Amino acid sequence: MNDGKKRDKKVFQLTRRKALKSLAAGAAVLALPSRDAAASVWDAFFQKHFRRMTRSDLEKVLARLEREYSQEYAQEVKVGVTPPIEGVKYGYGLDLSRCIGCRRCVYGCVEENNQSRDPQIHWIRVVRLKKEKGTDLHYAEHYYNPSQVPEPGHFYMPIQCQQCEKPPCTKVCPVQATWTEKDGIVVVDYNWCIGCRYCMAACPYGARHFNWAKPRIPNDSLNPQTHYLGNRPRPVGVVEKCTYCIQRTRQQPGRYPACLEACPVGARKFGNLLDPESEIRKLIENKRVYILKEELNTQPKFFYFF
Amino acid sequence: MSPWTNLSRVIRPGALILLAVLLTGAAAAQAAKEKYFDRSGTLVVVETPAAELLRAYEVKNLPRGETFPVPPPPFSEGIFPCSDCHAGMTPNLARRQLTDEHTDIVLNHAEGQRWCLDCHNPEDRDTLRLVSGEVIGFNESYRLCGQCHGDKYRDWRQGLHGKRTGYWNGDKQYLLCAHCHNPHDPRFKPLTPLPPPLRPEEIKL
Ligand code: SF4
Ligand code: SF4
Numbered sequence: 190m191n192d193g194k195k196r197d198k199k200v201f202q203l204t205r206r207k208a209l210k211s212l213a214a215g216a217a218v219l220a221l222p223s224r225d226a227a228a229s230v231w232d233a234f235f236q237k238h239f240r241r242m243t244r245s246d247l248e249k250v251l252a253r254l255e256r257e258y259s260q261e262y263a264q265e266v267k268v269g270v271t272p273p274i275e276g277v278k279y280g281y282g283l284d285l286s287r288c289i290g291c292r293r294c295v296y297g298c299v300e301e302n303n304q305s306r307d308p309q310i311h312w313i314r315v316v317r318l319k320k321e322k323g324t325d326l327h328y329a330e331h332y333y334n335p336s337q338v339p340e341p342g343h344f345y346m347p348i349q350c351q352q353c354e355k356p357p358c359t360k361v362c363p364v365q366a367t368w369t370e371k372d373g374i375v376v377v378d379y380n381w382c383i384g385c386r387y388c389m390a391a392c393p394y395g396a397r398h399f400n401w402a403k404p405r406i407p408n409d410s411l412n413p414q415t416h417y418l419g420n421r422p423r424p425v426g427v428v429e430k431c432t433y434c435i436q437r438t439r440q441q442p443g444r445y446p447a448c449l450e451a452c453p454v455g456a457r458k459f460g461n462l463l464d465p466e467s468e469i470r471k472l473i474e475n476k477r478v479y480i481l482k483e484e485l486n487t488q489p490k491f492f493y494f495f
Numbered sequence: 496m497s498p499w500t501n502l503s504r505v506i507r508p509g510a511l512i513l514l515a516v517l518l519t520g521a522a523a524a525q526a527a528k529e530k531y532f533d534r535s536g537t538l539v540v541v542e543t544p545a546a547e548l549l550r551a552y553e554v555k556n557l558p559r560g561e562t563f564p565v566p567p568p569p570f571s572e573g574i575f576p577c578s579d580c581h582a583g584m585t586p587n588l589a590r591r592q593l594t595d596e597h598t599d600i601v602l603n604h605a606e607g608q609r610w611c612l613d614c615h616n617p618e619d620r621d622t623l624r625l626v627s628g629e630v631i632g633f634n635e636s637y638r639l640c641g642q643c644h645g646d647k648y649r650d651w652r653q654g655l656h657g658k659r660t661g662y663w664n665g666d667k668q669y670l671l672c673a674h675c676h677n678p679h680d681p682r683f684k685p686l687t688p689l690p691p692p693l694r695p696e697e698i699k700l
Binding site: 238240241277284289290291292293295296308309311314331332333334335336337338339365368401402438441442443444445450452453454455458459460461464467468471472475476 | 531539650653654655656657658659660661662663664665666670675683685686687688689690691692693694698699700
């Protein structure tokens with residue numbers, strides 16, 4: 190049995206949640222990995238919070254993860270920690286009058302970000318709305334399946350993490366496993382998350398997703414270029430979400446998010462809110478902008494326009 | 496004109512407030528310490544690591560000139576250069592039903608007002624011709640479209656209409672109008688959507 194599998198068996202039965210529970214019950218010893226468990230199990234268990242790790246801590250963790258993923262998926266997997274770019278705050282724009290609801294973005298995202306194919310996880314949900322009802326979400330339907338889109342009398346609104354300036358999800362996390370990075374991206378440390386799902390309850394956009402089972406990704410569809418806080422394969426029992434493709438957009442020069450590249454009608458726009466020449470600023474300055482659930486004061490950095 | 500004058504057009508004031516928050520927050524944010532509580536409830540203040548990891552914004556979006564990098568125009572197979580056939584032919588300016596060649600082209604684009612040679616240069620078919628008489632290549636066809644669709648042309652130049660690929664803070668490619676719209680029949684054609692998500696009851700663990 191390789192390290193990765195061992196970890197599944199041992200650590201994932203022994204989640205932090207369970208360990209904490211048994212610690213509280215004074216029976217920690219019973220729940221701890223047995224003596225024959227691989228060293229990496231212990232390393233993973235005692236790993237520090239992402240933001241408390243020093244460079245050398247981080248390097249060890251990344252090396253361990255790369256080794257495990259590479260073994261599990263039978264190919265060389267890279268795990269990066271590319272930091273934010275100074276002077277950048279990412280913003281996303283989506284043209285409601287162009288989106289045809291074809292869901293190309295959904296599947297582009299699944300492939301880029303190594304989402305579980307089975308059980309299925311989609312970070313982007315496209316809802317269909319009735320033109321006569323406007324953006325009233327009571328009429329939102331995301332299981333629509335006509336033979337062709339767009340359909341008369343309807344328009345479509347893809348919803349994903351809005352990377353709120355005031356995110357309710359990060360506030361409620363009891364272990365600070367999720368936070369906002371300097372470039373405005375809300376991230377999760379999957380090794381620190383205890384899977385309590387408070388953040389899911391707090392997110393008004395349904396943008397967080399829980400791994401009820403170990404995510405299944407066929408070896409040949411794994412995207413091996415990953416980021417620690419983004420698209421690396423997730424363990425069972427943690428929450429995950431859209432990170433504006435942190436592994437692509439933090440490159441220098443920065444690539445566009447995968448959903449933007451997948452969209453056949455060019456409805457998706459992306460750029461730096463602090464750069465007056467970027468398309469996201471032009472859009473806010475020249476278009477009619479709509480913000481989802483604005484009344485909640487979450488201050489999304491995702492702008493719908495038309 | 497300052498960019499702020501245009502902001503009044505934003506229908507939701509929230510966007511404006513948010514932008515103001517973002518802009519003022521930017522300078523302060525870089526020096527800020529990160530604070531959080533760890534599992535045992537101890538307050539942790541992180542100062543150095545994040546700062547030492549920050550990188551400068553090296554590549555800016557420069558204001559664009561009037562030419563745009565585009566991929567090759569989408570010609571039908573074997574049809575270009577047009578002069579292969581048209582070189583020796585006298586242009587026939589009469590509006591008529593085409594019966595010999597190009598019979599597959601259905602003009603469904605203000606067809607009452609328009610005829611092939613309004614856009615295609617009668618003197619040299621390998622080029623296009625603007626209303627002004629200026630001759631341009633197919634790789635600049637956006638200027639031709641922009642003659643009537645000025646608002647879309649402006650949006651396209653700023654990256655708000657149509658599709659740009661490449662890098663959000665670096666070199667970009669702009670798809671030509673004709674990459675998405677058939678110039679003779681420009682309405683976007685419906686697509687088959689990819690499958691809807693599974694309903695919760697269909698998901699097996
Ligand atoms: S499920 Fe959400 S709230 Fe709970 S530990 Fe994980 S990130 Fe934090
Ligand atoms: S790919 Fe583009 S057009 Fe299709 S649903 Fe997504 S945003 Fe809309």
